[in-house]
Structures are given as C-alpha cells and as structure tokens.
Amino acid sequence: MSTTERPRSRPPLRPPTESDFSHRLRGAVVTARVGTWLGVCFLIAFVTGLISHYAQEPNQPIPFPTSPAWGYRVTQGLHIITGTAAVPLLLVKLWSVYPKLFAVPPKRARELAIEVAERASIAVLVAAAIFQLVSGLQNIAHWYTWPFSFRSVHYAVGWLVTGALLLHIAVKLPVIRGAYATPVRDDEPASPGSLDRRGLLRATWAATAVAVLATAGTTVPWLRRVSVLGVRSGDGPQGLPVNRSARAAGVTSRATSGRYTLEVVAGDRTVSLTRDDLLAMTQRTESLPIACVEGWSASAVWTGVRVRDLLDLVDAPRNSDVRVVSLQQRGAFGITHLPGNFADDDRTLLALALHGEPLALDHGYPARLIAPNRPGVLQTKWVTRLEVTA
Amino acid sequence: MRAARFLLGALGLGVLGWGAWLLLDQQDLAELRGVVVWLAGGVVVHDAVLAPLTLLVTAVGARVLPSSWQGAGARAVIVIGTVTLMAIPVLGRFGADYDPANATVLDRPYAAGWGAVVVLTLVAVAAHAGLRLGRRRAADPEA
Numbered sequence: 001m002s003t004t005e006r007p008r009s010r011p012p013l014r015p016p017t018e019s020d021f022s023h024r025l026r027g028a029v030v031t032a033r034v035g036t037w038l039g040v041c042f043l044i045a046f047v048t049g050l051i052s053h054y055a056q057e058p059n060q061p062i063p064f065p066t067s068p069a070w071g072y073r074v075t076q077g078l079h080i081i082t083g084t085a086a087v088p089l090l091l092v093k094l095w096s097v098y099p100k101l102f103a104v105p106p107k108r109a110r111e112l113a114i115e116v117a118e119r120a121s122i123a124v125l126v127a128a129a130i131f132q133l134v135s136g137l138q139n140i141a142h143w144y145t146w147p148f149s150f151r152s153v154h155y156a157v158g159w160l161v162t163g164a165l166l167l168h169i170a171v172k173l174p175v176i177r178g179a180y181a182t183p184v185r186d187d188e189p190a191s192p193g194s195l196d197r198r199g200l201l202r203a204t205w206a207a208t209a210v211a212v213l214a215t216a217g218t219t220v221p222w223l224r225r226v227s228v229l230g231v232r233s234g235d236g237p238q239g240l241p242v243n244r245s246a247r248a249a250g251v252t253s254r255a256t257s258g259r260y261t262l263e264v265v266a267g268d269r270t271v272s273l274t275r276d277d278l279l280a281m282t283q284r285t286e287s288l289p290i291a292c293v294e295g296w297s298a299s300a301v302w303t304g305v306r307v308r309d310l311l312d313l314v315d316a317p318r319n320s321d322v323r324v325v326s327l328q329q330r331g332a333f334g335i336t337h338l339p340g341n342f343a344d345d346d347r348t349l350l351a352l353a354l355h356g357e358p359l360a361l362d363h364g365y366p367a368r369l370i371a372p373n374r375p376g377v378l379q380t381k382w383v384t385r386l387e388v389t390a
Numbered sequence: 391m392r393a394a395r396f397l398l399g400a401l402g403l404g405v406l407g408w409g410a411w412l413l414l415d416q417q418d419l420a421e422l423r424g425v426v427v428w429l430a431g432g433v434v435v436h437d438a439v440l441a442p443l444t445l446l447v448t449a450v451g452a453r454v455l456p457s458s459w460q461g462a463g464a465r466a467v468i469v470i471g472t473v474t475l476m477a478i479p480v481l482g483r484f485g486a487d488y489d490p491a492n493a494t495v496l497d498r499p500y501a502a503g504w505g506a507v508v509v510l511t512l513v514a515v516a517a518h519a520g521l522r523l524g525r526r527r528a529a530d531p532e533a
Contacts, residue, residue, distance in 0.1 A: 147421060
C-alpha cells in the first residue's frame with residue numbers, strides 16, 4: 001500500500017493559526033470600544049497612583065496640600081475602583097484579540113522586524129497590565145506572595161504600562177478610528193438566541209458594573225451592604241476598620257503599661273507629657289476621613305490636641321517639618337514625616353478619642369496622629385514622640 | 391494625524407523607558423528576577439491556561455445549550471467568570487494569616503456573597519433571554 005492511498009479521516013495535528021478562531025464577535029469594532037474604557041481606567045489609576053506615591057514622598061518640592069480633607073480619600077478610592085473595573089475589561093479585550101497570538105509572521109525582513117517590534121511592545125503592555133491588576137488586587141487583600149517591594153514595583157510597572165499603552169494607541173490609531181466609524185449593530189447574529197456584538201459589549205459593561213458594585217462599598221458608604229466581595233465590611237472597633245492591629249505592630253504592652261509619655265522636641269527643648277497632661281490641654285474635635293492606600297476609607301470624629309498647640313509648647317517656628325515616632329518598632333511606618341503645612345493645619349490633631357470614646361488600642365491608644373488629606377499609612381498610631389526636624 | 395501619532399508614540403516610548411529604568415534602578419538582582427517571573431507568569435497563565443479554558447467553555451456551551459439560549463449562556467459566563475477571577479483573593483481569604491489579630495479585614499461571608507452574585511446574574515440573564523424570546527414569538531408566531 002502506497003502512502004497516497006492511506007485513508008485520511010482527520011487532518012494532521014498542527015498549531016492553531018489566526019483563521020482557526022471564530023471571528024464573528026472578535027475584531028476591531030469590539031476591541032476598540034472595550035479598549036477605550038480599559039484605557040480610561042488605566043489612565044485614572046495611573047494619575048491617582050502618582051498622587052498617592054507623591055503624598056507618601058518625604059521630600060516634596062511642592063508640598064502636598066492639606067485641603068480638601070477628603071481629597072486623598074477620593075483619589076485613592078478611584079485608584080482601586082478603576083483597577084477593579086479594569087479586570088472584566090482587560091479579560092474581554094484579551095479574548096477579542098487572542099487569535100492574533102497565532103498570526104503567521106510575515107516573511108519579508110522589513111515587515112518581520114516591524115511585526116516583532118509591535119509584538120514586543122504588546123507583550124510588555126499585556127504583562128504589565130496583568131501584573132498591575134493581579135498585584136493590586138492581592139495587595140488590598142493582604143495576600144503578599146512576591147519577593148520584592150510592592151510599592152516600588154507597582155509604581156515602576158505603572159509607568160511601564162502607561163508608556164506601552166500610549167505607544168499601542170499611537171500604533172493602532174487608524175484601526176481605532178475605523179472601528180468607531182463602523183456601527184456596533186453592523187453584524188448579524190449566527191442564530192436568533194446567540195450573542196451579537198452589541199450583546200457582547202453590554203455583557204462586558206454589566207460585568208464591569210457588577211465588579212465595581214461588589215467591591216466599592218469599602219470606600220463608598222451607601223454601597224457597603226451591596227459590596228459582598230469587598231475586602232472589608234467597614235466594621236471594626238469603634239465602628240472603624242483597622243489596617244494593622246496593635247498585636248501585629250508589637251506595641252500592646254508598651255501602649256498599655258501606664259508609663260506612656262509623649263515627648264515633644266525642638267532643638268534642645270523637650271517637653272514630656274502623660275496622657276492625662278494631654279487630656280488637660282484644650283481639646284479639639286474634627287471630623288476627618290481615614291483613607292488607606294488599600295482603597296478603603298471611612299469618616300470619623302476625632303478629639304484630641306492640636307499638633308500646632310503641642311509644637312507651641314517648645315516654641316517651634318511656623319512651617320516646621322516634624323518627625324512622628326510611634327511605639328511601633330516593626331514595619332516601615334514606625335517613623336513618619338509630617339510636613340510643615342500639615343503640622344500647622346488647625347485640623348491636624350494628636351487624637352486621644354474617637355467618636356467620643358477613648359481611642360481603641362488598635363486605633364492607636366494612647367494617642368495617634370490624624371491629619372486632613374493624608375494617606376492612612378502616614379496617620380501614625382501609638383505616637384510617642386514629635387520631633388521638629390527643620 | 392501622522393505627527394500626532396508620532397508624538398504619542400515617542401511619549402509612550404519615553405514613559406515606558408522611565409518605568410523600565412525605575413524597575414532596574416530600585417530593585418536588586420533577586421528582586422528583579424522575581425519581577426520578571428511575575429510579569430511573564432501573568433501572560434503565561436492567561437495565554438496558556440485561562441484563554442484555552444475559555445475556548446473550551448465556549449465549545450462545550452455551543453454543544454450543550456440549545457441555540458436560543460447560547461447568548462444567555464455567554465452573558466452569564468462573561469459576568470460570573472470575570473467577577474470570580476477578580477474575587478479570588480477574598481474568596482480564598484489568602485491574606486487572613488498576615489495579621490490574625492485584625493478582625494476588620496476579609497471579614498465578610500465571601501462564599502455566600504459570591505453565591506448571591508451568581509444567582510442574581512443567572513436570574514437576570516434568564517429573565518432577559520425569556521423576554522427576548524417572548525418578544526420574538528409575539529412578532530413572528532411562525533418561529
């Protein structure tokens with residue numbers, strides 16, 4: 001029997017090519033529209049991410065403003081909301097272009113070189129986009145599995161993904177314009193009950209809305225009961241969530257020993273105050289949000305001593321930068337930097353009470369810093385020393 | 391248009407380069423290795439696991455579901471699939487051991503919440519498909 005006579009019941013196995021995939025719903029009309037909203041989400045996340053990064057920067061050429069008090073709450077809430085919204089958008093977008101992964105590369109050297117360059121830039125874009133969403137979602141849920149600094153790498157990859165995105169838009173601009181010139185309803189569904197392009201887009205918007213509604217309650221109070229997949233319910237001691245417990249910070253015995261004192265230092269002048277001394281000073285009450293880098297936030301009523309009143313005890317000049325030292329020894333935020341404009345703001349308190357009760361230990365008892373428009377990680381708890389640095 | 395594209399592309403390359411420099415400058419070699427593994431890992435998991443799995447689900451759906459319900463099936467998969475992936479960190483409560491004394495994090499009944507999202511999505515999708523089917527039958531009684 002010769003080989004030509006062998007019955008061929010099935011084609012030989014081979015790697016898939018672009019044309020093997022269904023293109024009924026895939027294509028620029030869908031990709032461009034999903035991509036537009038994905039791009040909007042990434043751009044908002046990038047800008048709000050830069051704001052958050054700058055707010056945590058100890059050396060600021062232009063001081064981060066203290067007003068509006070709710071500013072950081074809004075920008076960081078948006079950062080997490082747009083990142084969450086990007087998950088369904090990215091998944092549908094990648095689905096719509098997946099066949100291109102198997103496109104046969106051109107043979108002529110010049111076209112091949114262009115193809116390789118474009119594919120490399122898309123590889124960076126896809127890798128960086130997936131990384132930002134996965135690492136961000138894990139980080140807000142305290143699931144730390146990486147061997148590097150989240151803050152440093154998430155920041156750098158934010159620039160990477162934004163650059164690759166701008167480049168991608170520049171390359172695809174004619175395709176995007178062509179896609180928007182084609183009506184979405186320009187297609188025929190394969191059968192009456194099957195999905196058409198409009199249905200696919202609507203399902204994508206619905207998935208995005210569900211993802212946002214199911215999580216945004218960690219920062220939008222009226223969504224709290226709807227956000228069944230939020231990292232936090234919003235409950236906690238004195239009705240407020242906690243990012244780091246006293247036990248995890250290793251401060252329990254020192255904070256409750258009764259030997260607590262606050263030292264206020266400027267140059268060679270030092271004043272030492274017990275909690276009772278602090279309570280004997282003029283008490284101020286401010287309603288200020290606590291807004292975490294992880295995107296959750298809540299408004300609360302704080303009572304305590306104005307930081308400026310404390311600085312006046314040691315005759316610290318106006319606009320003095322202050323080093324805030326916590327009893328906390330473990331972790332990166334045991335010592336924080338309070339810029340002069342924050343130290344001088346009337347709303348910046350060394351809080352002793354929350355919602356009219358003495359601070360809970362997990363909220364920073366005996367005393368904690370609370371300032372307007374400031375990332376939660378810098379609202380130092382268990383404060384034991386305020387030291388004027390400049 | 392040409393000039394705008396060129397400018398946008400050049401800006402993109404600059405921003406991309408700045409990001410790459412930040413990565414190289416601020417991480418040591420072991421950290422960089424981790425970054426590369428994480429960057430490449432996401433692409434591999436998507437392209438080699440998630441995307442083929444989606445194709446498989448699509449193929450099975452095309453065989454199992456009657457044609458008039460395939461659009462509804464696709465809608466359900468899009469919403470439930472993407473929201474489930476988004477919720478993996480809370481569904482698994484993988485971060486619960488990080489600070490066990492903190493009872494204010496990962497403090498919702500996530501399995502029940504996820505179940506509620508799934509049920510509500512299925513109900514909404516089925517109601518939508520039923521309405522469309524009814525409208526089509528009313529418009530064309532022969533169908």
